[in-house]
Amino acid sequence: xxxxxxxxxxxxxxxxxxxxxxxxxxxxxxxxxxxxxxxxxxxxxxxxxxxxxxxxxxxxxxxxxxxxxxxxxxxxxxxxxxxxxxxxxxxxxxxxxxxxxxxxxxxxxxxxxxxxxxxx
Amino acid sequence: xxxxxxxxxxxxxxxxxxxxxxxxxxxxxxxxxxxxxxxxxxxxxxxxxxxxxxxxxxxxxxxxxxxxxxxxxxxxxxxxxxxxxxxxxxxxxxxxxxxxxxxxxxxxxxxxxxxxxxxxxxxxxxxxxxxxxxxxxxxxxxxxxxxxxxxxxxxxxxxx
Numbered sequence: 001x002x003x004x005x006x007x008x009x010x011x012x013x014x015x016x017x018x019x020x021x022x023x024x025x026x027x028x029x030x031x032x033x034x035x036x037x038x039x040x041x042x043x044x045x046x047x048x049x050x051x052x053x054x055x056x057x058x059x060x061x062x063x064x065x066x067x068x069x070x071x072x073x074x075x076x077x078x079x080x081x082x083x084x085x086x087x088x089x090x091x092x093x094x095x096x097x098x099x100x101x102x103x104x105x106x107x108x109x110x111x112x113x114x115x116x117x118x119x120x
Numbered sequence: 121x122x123x124x125x126x127x128x129x130x131x132x133x134x135x136x137x138x139x140x141x142x143x144x145x146x147x148x149x150x151x152x153x154x155x156x157x158x159x160x161x162x163x164x165x166x167x168x169x170x171x172x173x174x175x176x177x178x179x180x181x182x183x184x185x186x187x188x189x190x191x192x193x194x195x196x197x198x199x200x201x202x203x204x205x206x207x208x209x210x211x212x213x214x215x216x217x218x219x220x221x222x223x224x225x226x227x228x229x230x231x232x233x234x235x236x237x238x239x240x241x242x243x244x245x246x247x248x249x250x251x252x253x254x255x256x257x258x259x260x261x262x263x264x265x266x267x268x269x270x271x272x273x274x275x276x277x278x279x280x
Contacts, residue, residue: 099122103162
Protein backbone atom coordinates (compact mmCIF):
# COMPACT_ATOMS: atom_id res chain seq x y z
CA UNK A 1 0.00 0.00 0.00
CA UNK A 2 2.91 2.38 0.52
CA UNK A 3 5.05 1.08 -2.30
CA UNK A 4 4.02 3.78 -4.78
CA UNK A 5 5.33 6.80 -3.01
CA UNK A 6 7.62 5.62 -0.28
CA UNK A 7 9.75 8.73 -0.35
CA UNK A 8 6.78 11.07 -0.08
CA UNK A 9 5.36 9.02 2.76
CA UNK A 10 8.68 9.03 4.55
CA UNK A 11 8.68 12.82 4.35
CA UNK A 12 5.21 12.95 5.83
CA UNK A 13 6.10 10.52 8.61
CA UNK A 14 9.15 12.56 9.51
CA UNK A 15 7.08 15.71 9.52
CA UNK A 16 4.52 14.15 11.85
CA UNK A 17 7.13 12.67 14.13
CA UNK A 18 7.39 15.96 15.99
CA UNK A 19 4.92 16.81 18.77
CA UNK A 20 4.90 20.55 17.94
CA UNK A 21 4.08 19.79 14.34
CA UNK A 22 1.34 17.41 15.37
CA UNK A 23 -0.18 20.16 17.52
CA UNK A 24 0.00 22.56 14.60
CA UNK A 25 -1.82 19.99 12.48
CA UNK A 26 -4.41 19.56 15.22
CA UNK A 27 -4.97 23.33 15.33
CA UNK A 28 -5.27 23.54 11.54
CA UNK A 29 -7.86 20.80 11.53
CA UNK A 30 -10.17 23.43 13.05
CA UNK A 31 -9.50 25.88 10.21
CA UNK A 32 -6.74 27.92 8.55
CA UNK A 33 -4.51 30.11 10.70
CA UNK A 34 -1.66 32.56 10.32
CA UNK A 35 1.83 31.87 11.59
CA UNK A 36 1.21 34.29 14.45
CA UNK A 37 -1.93 32.48 15.45
CA UNK A 38 -0.20 29.14 15.22
CA UNK A 39 2.74 30.34 17.28
CA UNK A 40 0.56 31.64 20.10
CA UNK A 41 0.19 28.50 22.23
CA UNK A 42 3.87 27.62 22.04
CA UNK A 43 6.72 28.85 24.15
CA UNK A 44 9.12 28.52 21.25
CA UNK A 45 9.93 31.45 18.97
CA UNK A 46 7.87 32.44 15.97
CA UNK A 47 10.85 31.59 13.78
CA UNK A 48 10.89 28.06 15.15
CA UNK A 49 7.18 27.70 14.45
CA UNK A 50 7.79 29.02 10.92
CA UNK A 51 10.38 26.33 10.44
CA UNK A 52 7.98 23.65 11.61
CA UNK A 53 5.41 24.95 9.14
CA UNK A 54 7.99 24.78 6.37
CA UNK A 55 8.62 21.14 7.17
CA UNK A 56 4.89 20.45 7.05
CA UNK A 57 4.68 22.36 3.77
CA UNK A 58 7.49 20.35 2.22
CA UNK A 59 5.72 17.18 3.27
CA UNK A 60 2.63 18.47 1.50
CA UNK A 61 0.63 18.26 4.71
CA UNK A 62 -0.19 21.97 4.69
CA UNK A 63 -0.38 24.68 2.06
CA UNK A 64 -0.08 28.44 2.29
CA UNK A 65 -2.17 30.75 0.24
CA UNK A 66 -0.82 34.00 -1.23
CA UNK A 67 -3.39 36.06 0.62
CA UNK A 68 -1.40 39.33 0.95
CA UNK A 69 0.59 39.47 4.17
CA UNK A 70 -1.62 37.12 6.11
CA UNK A 71 -0.63 34.05 4.14
CA UNK A 72 -2.73 31.70 6.22
CA UNK A 73 -1.73 28.08 6.54
CA UNK A 74 -4.23 25.46 5.43
CA UNK A 75 -4.37 21.80 6.18
CA UNK A 76 -4.13 19.42 3.24
CA UNK A 77 -6.66 16.86 4.46
CA UNK A 78 -6.12 14.48 1.56
CA UNK A 79 -2.48 14.06 2.49
CA UNK A 80 -3.31 13.50 6.10
CA UNK A 81 -6.05 11.02 5.34
CA UNK A 82 -3.58 8.93 3.42
CA UNK A 83 -1.66 8.50 6.66
CA UNK A 84 -4.35 7.66 9.15
CA UNK A 85 -4.58 3.92 8.63
CA UNK A 86 -3.58 2.03 11.74
CA UNK A 87 -0.56 0.57 10.02
CA UNK A 88 0.76 4.06 9.40
CA UNK A 89 0.34 4.89 13.05
CA UNK A 90 2.15 1.70 13.93
CA UNK A 91 4.89 2.68 11.54
CA UNK A 92 5.18 6.13 13.06
CA UNK A 93 5.63 4.67 16.51
CA UNK A 94 8.17 2.10 15.40
CA UNK A 95 10.05 4.61 13.31
CA UNK A 96 10.33 6.89 16.30
CA UNK A 97 11.45 4.08 18.57
CA UNK A 98 14.12 2.85 16.23
CA UNK A 99 15.46 6.33 15.64
CA UNK A 100 15.72 6.75 19.38
CA UNK A 101 17.43 3.38 19.52
CA UNK A 102 19.91 4.60 16.90
CA UNK A 103 20.63 7.56 19.16
CA UNK A 104 21.16 5.31 22.17
CA UNK A 105 23.56 3.16 20.20
CA UNK A 106 25.29 6.29 18.94
CA UNK A 107 25.86 7.53 22.46
CA UNK A 108 28.66 6.00 24.46
CA UNK A 109 26.18 4.25 26.73
CA UNK A 110 25.26 1.97 23.87
CA UNK A 111 28.66 0.49 23.25
CA UNK A 112 31.13 1.03 26.04
CA UNK A 113 32.29 -1.92 28.07
CA UNK A 114 31.30 -2.61 31.70
CA UNK A 115 29.02 -0.11 33.30
CA UNK A 116 29.19 1.38 36.74
CA UNK A 117 25.69 0.21 37.42
CA UNK A 118 26.79 -3.43 37.24
CA UNK A 119 28.83 -2.93 40.40
CA UNK A 120 26.08 -1.43 42.46
CA UNK B 121 21.32 8.24 6.32
CA UNK B 122 18.66 6.60 8.44
CA UNK B 123 18.08 2.92 7.93
CA UNK B 124 14.74 2.18 6.42
CA UNK B 125 12.01 0.50 8.39
CA UNK B 126 10.04 -2.13 6.49
CA UNK B 127 6.63 -3.05 7.80
CA UNK B 128 4.35 -5.72 6.42
CA UNK B 129 0.84 -6.54 7.56
CA UNK B 130 -0.49 -9.42 5.48
CA UNK B 131 -4.09 -9.28 4.28
CA UNK B 132 -6.40 -11.43 6.37
CA UNK B 133 -3.82 -12.57 8.92
CA UNK B 134 -3.41 -10.97 12.34
CA UNK B 135 0.31 -10.48 11.91
CA UNK B 136 2.69 -7.60 11.64
CA UNK B 137 6.27 -7.99 10.51
CA UNK B 138 9.02 -5.46 10.58
CA UNK B 139 12.62 -5.37 9.50
CA UNK B 140 15.20 -2.74 10.35
CA UNK B 141 18.98 -2.59 10.05
CA UNK B 142 21.34 -0.85 12.44
CA UNK B 143 24.85 0.48 11.89
CA UNK B 144 25.97 -1.34 15.04
CA UNK B 145 26.89 -4.93 15.84
CA UNK B 146 24.36 -7.40 17.17
CA UNK B 147 25.89 -7.28 20.64
CA UNK B 148 25.21 -3.53 20.94
CA UNK B 149 21.68 -3.74 19.64
CA UNK B 150 20.92 -6.73 21.84
CA UNK B 151 22.27 -4.92 24.88
CA UNK B 152 20.08 -1.92 24.07
CA UNK B 153 17.16 -4.35 24.31
CA UNK B 154 18.38 -6.05 27.47
CA UNK B 155 19.64 -3.30 29.76
CA UNK B 156 16.57 -1.64 31.32
CA UNK B 157 18.33 1.70 31.55
CA UNK B 158 19.08 1.68 27.85
CA UNK B 159 15.63 0.37 26.97
CA UNK B 160 14.07 3.24 28.89
CA UNK B 161 16.01 5.66 26.72
CA UNK B 162 14.57 4.56 23.42
CA UNK B 163 11.38 2.65 24.11
CA UNK B 164 10.28 5.50 26.26
CA UNK B 165 9.77 9.01 25.07
CA UNK B 166 11.24 12.27 26.20
CA UNK B 167 7.89 14.05 25.94
CA UNK B 168 6.37 11.40 28.14
CA UNK B 169 7.55 10.19 31.47
CA UNK B 170 8.89 6.67 31.15
CA UNK B 171 8.53 4.68 34.33
CA UNK B 172 10.29 1.34 34.15
CA UNK B 173 8.59 -0.77 36.77
CA UNK B 174 10.71 -3.77 35.90
CA UNK B 175 12.30 -5.19 32.78
CA UNK B 176 13.94 -8.57 33.09
CA UNK B 177 15.03 -9.51 29.57
CA UNK B 178 15.75 -13.22 30.01
CA UNK B 179 13.90 -16.49 29.53
CA UNK B 180 11.07 -16.53 32.05
CA UNK B 181 11.49 -12.86 32.93
CA UNK B 182 8.80 -10.23 32.72
CA UNK B 183 8.40 -6.52 32.19
CA UNK B 184 6.10 -3.66 32.97
CA UNK B 185 6.50 -0.02 32.11
CA UNK B 186 4.28 3.02 32.09
CA UNK B 187 4.36 6.03 29.82
CA UNK B 188 2.73 9.13 31.19
CA UNK B 189 1.84 11.85 28.72
CA UNK B 190 2.00 15.60 29.29
CA UNK B 191 -1.71 15.56 30.21
CA UNK B 192 -1.00 13.00 32.90
CA UNK B 193 -2.59 10.10 31.07
CA UNK B 194 -0.73 6.86 31.91
CA UNK B 195 -0.22 4.11 29.33
CA UNK B 196 0.77 0.78 30.80
CA UNK B 197 2.52 -2.01 28.93
CA UNK B 198 3.45 -5.40 30.29
CA UNK B 199 4.32 -8.93 29.31
CA UNK B 200 6.53 -11.95 29.77
CA UNK B 201 9.75 -12.94 28.07
CA UNK B 202 9.12 -16.53 27.08
CA UNK B 203 12.49 -17.12 25.45
CA UNK B 204 15.58 -14.95 25.28
CA UNK B 205 18.74 -16.18 23.58
CA UNK B 206 21.69 -13.84 23.87
CA UNK B 207 22.46 -11.90 20.68
CA UNK B 208 20.05 -14.06 18.76
CA UNK B 209 16.38 -14.22 19.59
CA UNK B 210 13.62 -13.09 21.92
CA UNK B 211 9.99 -14.18 22.19
CA UNK B 212 7.66 -12.24 24.44
CA UNK B 213 4.06 -11.39 25.15
CA UNK B 214 2.84 -7.82 24.92
CA UNK B 215 -0.24 -6.24 26.41
CA UNK B 216 -1.38 -2.64 26.39
CA UNK B 217 -3.27 -1.69 29.55
CA UNK B 218 -5.78 0.34 27.55
CA UNK B 219 -6.85 -2.79 25.71
CA UNK B 220 -6.71 -5.45 28.41
CA UNK B 221 -6.70 -9.20 27.76
CA UNK B 222 -5.64 -8.72 24.19
CA UNK B 223 -2.18 -10.19 24.32
CA UNK B 224 0.11 -10.43 21.34
CA UNK B 225 3.05 -12.74 20.90
CA UNK B 226 6.09 -11.00 19.51
CA UNK B 227 9.42 -12.34 18.38
CA UNK B 228 12.61 -10.56 17.49
CA UNK B 229 15.51 -12.05 15.59
CA UNK B 230 18.94 -10.43 15.78
CA UNK B 231 21.12 -11.11 12.79
CA UNK B 232 24.77 -10.15 12.30
CA UNK B 233 25.60 -8.43 9.01
CA UNK B 234 28.92 -7.60 7.40
CA UNK B 235 30.73 -4.47 8.41
CA UNK B 236 29.71 -4.50 12.06
CA UNK B 237 26.06 -3.98 11.25
CA UNK B 238 23.00 -5.98 12.14
CA UNK B 239 19.43 -6.65 11.14
CA UNK B 240 16.50 -6.85 13.49
CA UNK B 241 13.41 -8.72 12.38
CA UNK B 242 10.19 -8.66 14.32
CA UNK B 243 7.04 -10.70 14.01
CA UNK B 244 3.91 -10.01 16.03
CA UNK B 245 0.88 -12.29 16.20
CA UNK B 246 -2.40 -11.01 17.55
CA UNK B 247 -5.33 -13.05 18.79
CA UNK B 248 -7.55 -11.83 15.97
CA UNK B 249 -7.72 -9.24 13.23
CA UNK B 250 -9.93 -7.13 15.50
CA UNK B 251 -7.38 -7.39 18.28
CA UNK B 252 -4.60 -6.30 15.98
CA UNK B 253 -6.36 -3.31 14.52
CA UNK B 254 -8.20 -2.36 17.71
CA UNK B 255 -5.20 -2.60 19.97
CA UNK B 256 -3.14 -0.61 17.55
CA UNK B 257 -5.80 2.04 17.22
CA UNK B 258 -6.12 2.59 20.95
CA UNK B 259 -2.50 1.92 21.81
CA UNK B 260 -1.08 4.16 19.15
CA UNK B 261 -2.80 7.20 20.57
CA UNK B 262 -0.31 6.97 23.42
CA UNK B 263 2.37 5.62 21.22
CA UNK B 264 2.08 8.50 18.82
CA UNK B 265 3.52 10.77 21.44
CA UNK B 266 6.42 8.48 22.08
CA UNK B 267 9.98 9.49 21.70
CA UNK B 268 9.75 11.75 18.72
CA UNK B 269 11.15 14.88 20.27
CA UNK B 270 14.51 13.26 19.91
CA UNK B 271 14.09 13.11 16.19
CA UNK B 272 14.89 16.74 15.44
CA UNK B 273 18.03 16.50 17.51
CA UNK B 274 18.97 13.34 15.70
CA UNK B 275 18.42 14.91 12.33
CA UNK B 276 20.25 18.03 13.43
CA UNK B 277 23.11 15.94 14.73
CA UNK B 278 23.32 13.98 11.52
CA UNK B 279 23.73 17.10 9.40
CA UNK B 280 26.47 18.70 11.55
